[in-house]
Structures are given as C-alpha cells and as structure tokens.
C-alpha cells in the first residue's frame with residue numbers, strides 16, 4: 001500500500017506535479033526546484049508524498065490508461081484524466097476504494113476544469129475494484145526508444161526492463177564510514193535500503209558516512225581504480241557521487257562541470273562527507289589543465305535512458321531528437337579527456353544510457369579514432385562476466401538483479417592511453 005494515508009493536500013499536489021510535467025514539459029527535478037511552481041505552499045510531508053505518487057502515476061501511465069479506456073466513451077480533458085489516473089494507481093497499489101473515490105470526486109469538484117465531470121469520475125471509478133490487476137504486458141517506452149532497444153537486446157529483455165521500470169526503485173547507498181542505515185549488502189559493495197523514508201533523517205547521513213548512489217553508477221569509480229595520491233580528473237562531475245568515491249579513495253581530485261548550480265550541490269556533498277576536491281566550473285571542451293592527470297573519469301551527458309526507473313517522466317518529455325547532438329558531444333569529450341591524460345593514463349568513459357550509440361558504439365569509435373588506445377577488461381567484485389561486452393566494456397541493464405530490484409542502466413569502459 002504505497003500511499004494509503006495520502007490526504008487531499010498530497011493528492012492535489014500530485015495533480016499539480018502531473019500538470020507541470022505533462023502540460024508544461026517540466027522534469028520532476030525542475031518541478032521540485034521551482035519554489036513558485038506546482039508545489040508552492042505545500043508542506044514537506046505532502047510534498048514527499050506527492051512526488052512519490054506522481055512518479056508512480058507516470059510509471060503506470062500506459063497500463064492504467066488501457067484499464068480506463070473501455071470505461072470512457074471519449075478521452076476526457078487532461079486534468080480529468082489525471083484525477084482518474086491517480087485514483088486507479090492508488091487503487092492498484094491497494095489503497096481503500098472508499099477513500100480513493102471520495103478524494104477523486106472531491107478534487108474534481110474543486111477544480112475549475114474538472115468540476116463538471118465529477119459525476120463521470122465517480123461512475124468510472126466505481127467500476128474499478130481496489131487492487132485491480134493492470135493489463136499487461138505493458139509496452140511503456142515510447143517508440144523512439146523502444147525500437148532501438150528491441151534491436152539491441154531483443155523483445156524479451158525490453159519487456160523485462162519495462163517490468164522493472166514500472167516499479168519504484170530501491171535506494172542504494174555507497175558506504176564510507178561506520179554509521180550505516182539497515183539494508184542489504186549487494187555483491188558489488190553498495191547497500192540497498194528497502195524502506196528508506198526520509199533520507200536525510202537516516203543514521204550516518206549527517207555525518208557523511210554514506211551517500212545515495214545507484215549500485216550501477218557506483219561501479220564507474222572502482223573501474224577507474226583510483227589510488228591514494230593519484231591526480232584524478234572527474235570530468236562532468238556534478239552533483240558528485242563519483243567525485244566522493246574518488247576523493248574517499250585518497251586521490252587528489254579535480255571535479256569539473258559546466259553547471260554552476262549543479263556544482264553547488266557537489267560542494268554541499270563534499271562538505272557533508274568532509275571530503276576534498278578542487279572544483280572547476282568550466283566547459284570541458286575549452287578548459288585547459290595546468291598539468292596532465294593519472295586518470296580521468298568521464299561521466300558524459302547522455303539521454304539518461306538507464307535511469308527511467310527513477311525519472312519515469314523522461315521518455316514522455318523527450319523524443320530522441322537530441323541524440324545526434326549528445327553522441328557528437330560524447331565523442332568530443334572522449335577526445336578531450338584523452339588529451340588531459342599522461343601517457344599510459346586511464347580513462348573511464350561512462351553514460352547512464354541504455355542506447356548502444358551512447359555506449360558500445362562510442363567505445364568502438366574511440367578505439368578506431370585513437371590507434372594505441374586499449375581497453376582494460378573490468379575485473380570488479382560482484383559483477384557477472386556476462387555483463388562484459390566483446391570489446392571489454394561493461395553493459396549494465398535495469399533487468400540485472402531483477403529479483404532484488406534491478407539496477408540503473410549504464411555503460412562504462414576503462415581505456416588506457418598509449
């Protein structure tokens with residue numbers, strides 16, 4: 001029962017978030033950051049509930065719409081549809097039918113665009129029992145994304161990924177100190193929390209004994225194998241999960257990112273964890289270092305299609321049109337990163353993308369562009385050898401570890417400069 005206690009305030013805030021995402025094309029991050037936006041005046045508890053509920057509505061949008069379709073003679077306005085979607089999502093998650101339907105009708109009555117359809121909402125919802133199974137199998141991803149993924153991994157894998165994407169993901173942390181919240185140790189060293197609640201209230205957060213980082217994302221820094229005293233460049237570093245890992249390994253880290261606001265988050269993370277790094281706000285394509293580095297970690301900007309579990313709104317806000325620009329930028333950043341390395345230095349290139357053009361194809365192209373560049377095959381505790389690609393990259397998919405909640409999709413490769 002995800003949000004059995006959600007009151008009218010949290011539900012109204014959920015609808016405001018959905019409107020901001022679906023009508024205005026805002027990401028969840030933008031909605032949360034905008035003090036004068038959809039969540040203006042909403043208290044912290046309702047805000048957290050609304051965020052979770054809105055994410056769940058978006059995760060289940062496609063099968064919920066299919067469940068609703070036979071009960072609707074024609075598609076109602078978006079505001080009405082979202083009230084229905086929210087209610088069906090809550091019913092599916094096991095909330096009591098009486099409370100859910102009453103709340104939906106009440107919300108409809110309060111809304112200017114929805115008040116005339118309160119009766120319809122009531123009638124439709126009365127036909128849908130609590131805990132009603134959703135129609136499946138769901139094809140949740142839009143065509144621009146699903147098609148290349150089916151081509152790369154096959155239909156069964158894509159369906160497995162979609163099944164994972166329909167569930168709220170677990171929360172993983174990277175441990176550093178001794179004060180850790182209760183959780184399950186994963187084979188790769190991360191700790192998985194099942195019922196985290198408010199993260200900042202958990203033991204060890206304030207003292208910087210750990211930080212939130214998906215288990216897949218947490219593998220890039222170990223792949224770079226930073227040693228104490230090495231000079232490491234974290235290129236595209238903010239908000240800094242990987243910077244923290246590199247600094248915790250005792251390396252002298254320079255963290256660079258083009259975004260000043262994101263770098264402020266990195267600074268906060270360093271302060272909380274009492275770790276150190278030199279921070280540079282600059283465009284990696286123009287910046288020139290004073291000296292060369294032993295290793296570079298390049299976590300390049302990408303489609304973020306590996307993180308849809310956490311950001312289910314992404315496929316609805318994007319259409320794939322930015323891919324050509326992103327892949328060109330990734331190639332340029334790889335070439336740049338290699339220029340910043342001492343001879344024999346290491347580069348880890350990674351993207352949180354499921355699309356081979358942002359991963360496997362980037363690796364092949366970099367090897368073709370740079371004769372003498374070699375791949376170091378991943379040798380990390382807890383990784384399955386089947387995750388290693390023929391060229392020696394590491395392909396991580398949301399359906400890996402499916403029985404314990406999956407992982408983000410990532411591609412990473414460790415390269416050695418001639």
Ligand SMILES: C[S@@+](CC[C@H](N)C(=O)[O-])C[C@H]1O[C@@H](n2cnc3c(N)ncnc32)[C@H](O)[C@@H]1O
Nearest residue numbers: 236237238239240241242257258259283284299
């Ligand atoms: C995938 S995120 C990095 C996540 C980060 N490594 C972490 O672990 O928390 C990609 C980052 O690249 C940055 N970026 C995009 N273009 C850039 C450029 N030309 N130069 C430097 N940073 C850039 C973005 O601001 C964004 O913070």
